[in-house]
Amino acid sequence: MAMSAEEIREKIKRSIASITYIDPAKIDDSASYKDDLAIDSLSILEIVVDVEYQFQIRVPEEELSAIRTVSDTVNTVQKYLCAEVV
Amino acid sequence: MQTRVVVSGIGTVTSIGTGCEPFWNNLLAGRCGIAPVGSFDTSSYSVHRGAEVKDFDGKAYVSKLDCDSIGRASQFAIAAARLALADANLDLSMLDPERVGVTIGTTSGEPQMIERFDDAAESGALNTVGPEFMRFYPCHVIAAHVASELDLEGINVTIPAACAAGNYAIAHAFDVLRSGRSDLMLAGGSDSFSRITYTGFARLGAIAPEVCQPFDRNRKGMVPGEGAGILVLEPLERAIARGARIYAEVAGYGLSCDAHHMTAAHPLGPARAMEKALEETCTKPEQISYISAHGTGTPTNDLIETIAVKRVFKDAAYRTPISSIKSMLGHTMGAASAIEAAVCALAIFHSRVPPTMNLQEPDPECDLDYVPNRSREHEVNIAMNNAYAFGGNNASLILRKIEA
Amino acid sequence: MARRVFITGAGVISSLGDSPAKLHTALCEGRAGLRQIELFSTEGLGCHLGGEIASFSPNNYLGERNFRPLDRTSQLVAATAQMALDDSGWTVEMRSQNEVGLVLGTMFCSVHTISQFDRRALVAGPAYASPMDFSNTVINAAAGQTAIWHNLRGVNSTIAAGSVSGLQAIIYATELIRTGRAKAILAGGADELCFESFYGFNRAELLCGSNHSPGDFPIPFDQKRNGFALGEGAALLMLEDAESAAERGAHVLAEISGQGSGFDPSRGADRRKSIATIARAIRLALDDAHVKADEVDCLSMSANGSVQADRNEAEAAALVFGARAGTIPVTAIKSMLGETLGASGAMQTISLVEAVRDRTLPGINRLDTVEENFPLAKASPEKQKLDLSNGLINSIGFDGGCCSMVLTSCA
Numbered sequence: 001m002a003m004s005a006e007e008i009r010e011k012i013k014r015s016i017a018s019i020t021y022i023d024p025a026k027i028d029d030s031a032s033y034k035d036d037l038a039i040d041s042l043s044i045l046e047i048v049v050d051v052e053y054q055f056q057i058r059v060p061e062e063e064l065s066a067i068r069t070v071s072d073t074v075n076t077v078q079k080y081l082c083a084e085v086v
Numbered sequence: 087m088q089t090r091v092v093v094s095g096i097g098t099v100t101s102i103g104t105g106c107e108p109f110w111n112n113l114l115a116g117r118c119g120i121a122p123v124g125s126f127d128t129s130s131y132s133v134h135r136g137a138e139v140k141d142f143d144g145k146a147y148v149s150k151l152d153c154d155s156i157g158r159a160s161q162f163a164i165a166a167a168r169l170a171l172a173d174a175n176l177d178l179s180m181l182d183p184e185r186v187g188v189t190i191g192t193t194s195g196e197p198q199m200i201e202r203f204d205d206a207a208e209s210g211a212l213n214t215v216g217p218e219f220m221r222f223y224p225c226h227v228i229a230a231h232v233a234s235e236l237d238l239e240g241i242n243v244t245i246p247a248a249c250a251a252g253n254y255a256i257a258h259a260f261d262v263l264r265s266g267r268s269d270l271m272l273a274g275g276s277d278s279f280s281r282i283t284y285t286g287f288a289r290l291g292a293i294a295p296e297v298c299q300p301f302d303r304n305r306k307g308m309v310p311g312e313g314a315g316i317l318v319l320e321p322l323e324r325a326i327a328r329g330a331r332i333y334a335e336v337a338g339y340g341l342s343c344d345a346h347h348m349t350a351a352h353p354l355g356p357a358r359a360m361e362k363a364l365e366e367t368c369t370k371p372e373q374i375s376y377i378s379a380h381g382t383g384t385p386t387n388d389l390i391e392t393i394a395v396k397r398v399f400k401d402a403a404y405r406t407p408i409s410s411i412k413s414m415l416g417h418t419m420g421a422a423s424a425i426e427a428a429v430c431a432l433a434i435f436h437s438r439v440p441p442t443m444n445l446q447e448p449d450p451e452c453d454l455d456y457v458p459n460r461s462r463e464h465e466v467n468i469a470m471n472n473a474y475a476f477g478g479n480n481a482s483l484i485l486r487k488i489e490a
Numbered sequence: 491m492a493r494r495v496f497i498t499g500a501g502v503i504s505s506l507g508d509s510p511a512k513l514h515t516a517l518c519e520g521r522a523g524l525r526q527i528e529l530f531s532t533e534g535l536g537c538h539l540g541g542e543i544a545s546f547s548p549n550n551y552l553g554e555r556n557f558r559p560l561d562r563t564s565q566l567v568a569a570t571a572q573m574a575l576d577d578s579g580w581t582v583e584m585r586s587q588n589e590v591g592l593v594l595g596t597m598f599c600s601v602h603t604i605s606q607f608d609r610r611a612l613v614a615g616p617a618y619a620s621p622m623d624f625s626n627t628v629i630n631a632a633a634g635q636t637a638i639w640h641n642l643r644g645v646n647s648t649i650a651a652g653s654v655s656g657l658q659a660i661i662y663a664t665e666l667i668r669t670g671r672a673k674a675i676l677a678g679g680a681d682e683l684c685f686e687s688f689y690g691f692n693r694a695e696l697l698c699g700s701n702h703s704p705g706d707f708p709i710p711f712d713q714k715r716n717g718f719a720l721g722e723g724a725a726l727l728m729l730e731d732a733e734s735a736a737e738r739g740a741h742v743l744a745e746i747s748g749q750g751s752g753f754d755p756s757r758g759a760d761r762r763k764s765i766a767t768i769a770r771a772i773r774l775a776l777d778d779a780h781v782k783a784d785e786v787d788c789l790s791m792s793a794n795g796s797v798q799a800d801r802n803e804a805e806a807a808a809l810v811f812g813a814r815a816g817t818i819p820v821t822a823i824k825s826m827l828g829e830t831l832g833a834s835g836a837m838q839t840i841s842l843v844e845a846v847r848d849r850t851l852p853g854i855n856r857l858d859t860v861e862e863n864f865p866l867a868k869a870s871p872e873k874q875k876l877d878l879s880n881g882l883i884n885s886i887g888f889d890g891g892c893c894s895m896v897l898t899s900c901a
Contacts, residue, residue, distance in 0.1 A: 050620075233753050
């Protein structure tokens with residue numbers, strides 16, 4: 001079952017909100033977790049793991065550090081969701 | 087006149103040797119205890135290696151308590167305590183038990199007990215968890231079991247200050263002896279291999295796939311281990327009076343708290359702990375002959391630690407050998423700084439410093455003398471033992487040679 | 491020359507209120523904070539009663555901030571620390587210029603977090619374990635989190651000594667100040683009520699009601715007692731070097747004048763050894779305080795309704811105080827708070843500080859009939875009016891550890 005990019009984005013923002021208390025409405029898709037949203041490395045890792053868990057995907061360790069924004073996260077989820085289906 | 091506190095016995099349980107002498111010899115020879123994890127299935131993990139203690143027979147050391155009931159960290163602690171007492175040539179019956187205390191540091195306590203609880207809960211068999219859970223799980227049982235096994239009635243405290251716990255326990259024992267409340271203290275740390283700990287560090291991406299290579303340019307992380315280290319600490323006059331062999335004096339310590347981040351280090355806190363230790367012991371940085379590093383092998387720790395040492399030691403940092411035995415033992419958690427304190431005492435006594443193994447390619451940002459790959463003869467008059475923990479708990483201990 | 495140690499502030503979150511004054515009022519009114527547990531299901535267990543904190547919300551104490559990185563135990567400690575810091579007048583600015591320490595006693599810290607972390611990894615696989623929860627699985631997590639929250643850069647330590655942890659932590663901090671290693675330390679303890687520890691105590695048949703005897707309430711010293719009730723909470727006191735406290739014009743609540751501790755290697759199996767160990771800790775504390783037995787005005791007992799332990803403590807007191815044991819006012823606040831484990835010794839300290847202020851000692855809730863030959867004749871369900879100069883606090887563990895502390899009024 002394909003999820004739309006929009007649905008994926010909303011789910012990711014809810015995950016970020018639950019971990020950082022940042023209002024989802026205030027999260028810009030291109031905002032950097034670290035520089036713009038001031039999210040520390042442990043919280044970023046928590047977000048990534050939570051996203052993996054929510055979507056039941058596994059992102060290879062070497063790709064984790066490339067996930068810097070919501071858009072990066074959406075793209076990664078889409079990539080590995082398709083991979084799961086295939 | 088302040089009471090002076092000395093180390094007169096050492097007991098260790100490690101992946102490279104149980105007992106002071108085998109351990110020290112293997113350490114100097116650069117033996118490594120890291121191997122594939124055997125105590126649980128790591129097939130669903132991305133890493134598979136650890137530094138477990140192999141072929142440990144608790145029954146060789148635990149006689150009064152029921153060895154099968156008490157946890158592994160308690161068994162290690164009892165074994166290390168008995169070994170330390172034998173090493174100190176000390177007959178406990180000659181001492182007033184009310185004035186012999188125990189302080190032990192730990193990170194996880196007895197994790198197998200909660201792991202068994204969780205296994206049972208997940209398989210719908212919680213009713214198989216009996217009264218033993220409450221009796222043997224809470225982490226204070228480690229110090230309690232040592233005292234119970236050896237019939238000791240003095241001060242009894244477990245200090246779960248994570249990866250700096252050993253130093254904390256030794257520091258507290260030092261204070262207790264100086265206060266005159268005890269005549270002898272068994273102090274150190276113990277931790278057993280833990281699925282929970284392994285899972286956590288693996289999830290943080292902190293575990294190296296193959297070897298632990300502190301300060302190396304290509305270092306990839308720490309390797310979880312297990313073990314125990316216990317020191318016999320007593321007032322100098324008492325040690326002399328009974329003709330004890332004295333390894334070294336515990337001169338003092340410094341504690342600090344980063345108050346910065348739970349898992350990420352910051353150089354100011356570690357620097358402050360070192361400064362406090364130096365201040366208290368009236369030691370100048372250039373008088374330190376050897377530093378036992380925290381040196382976990384993670385990219386961050388080793389860099390931050392190097393920065394902190396340079397901050398405190400300035401130019402002298404380049405003339406002070408500093409090595410990490412975690413390169414051989416992995417990270418034994420609460421036991422680590424206790425084992426490292428023992429190593430400092432041994433280094434002072436034997437005028438030899440252990441190596442940092444697996445240092446193949448120096449990191450330009452870590453450019454101190456880490457005693458790469460081979461132990462060396464080196465007169466150690468004053469040694470510093472550094473440890474840094476989750477929660478920003480930093481502890482530096484200073485040991486000194488006793489004049490003949 | 492040992493420095494003197496004063497208490498200059500306190501904070502507490504308990505099932506009977508979130509301030510020392512509220513706690514004291516409730517205790518003096520004989521209100522118990524023990525009710526049907528709601529935090530988790532007690533179905534199938536013999537005991538259903540606990541000293542649960544009613545609806546704890548960290549925002550109420552710490553403002554609107556992100557608490558996700560802190561688990562419940564850490565939140566309780568951070569919130570309590572805020573209150574103790576406010577009460578003692580240690581402002582944000584002062585903390586940025588001076589090192590304030592934190593020594594926390596705890597039996598479990600967050601066994602609930604540890605278990606949840608482990609269980610998620612078991613079910614979903616280790617790749618889905620929560621990194622944030624992992625940082626709360628170390629037993630010094632609450633102390634670390636609280637230091638970060640309040641910029642406490644002095645000595646930071648965690649003491650684990652079972653239910654004796656809180657008083658042991660206060661003693662540890664006291665000694666650091668006496669020897670000049672620190673000038674100001676927040677010290678006390680915390681433990682939260684959770685399924686894992688509740689299940690464990692119930693399974694060990696230590697809780698009132700869990701061994702299928704009648705009687706749902708913990709009644710220290712009563713002949714009907716059959717166990718303790720599990721409580722929870724956090725309690726912290728600001729301990730300060732007397733001279734520094736005077737220099738900054740701090741208000742002083744009481745002085746910690748002496749301490750003593752010991753260990754019973756039989757871990758309770760040998761009654762005589764248990765009693766002798768408790769008596770020794772009391773004597774050591776009195777000697778340390780230079781307070782004679784007949785100068786002690788009241789006893790804050792550790793008794794929590796445990797059949798054997800309560801009796802051991804009473805007999806130890808009789809050994810130390812002799813004939814006078816029957817005339818000294820006695821209280822046992824675990825009758826109303828339940829056994830709060832790591833927090834208990836600190837809660838007893840706060841309760842005694844309030845008793846000094848208010849000149850009223852809480853009664854022992856529901857105490858009806860004591861056993862034969864019970865030495866402490868002044869144990870009563872009724873509160874007592876008294877002028878307190880020196881009070882003794884006992885903290886006795888389930889399995890060997892014990893310590894005592896003398897609190898002296900500064901009035």
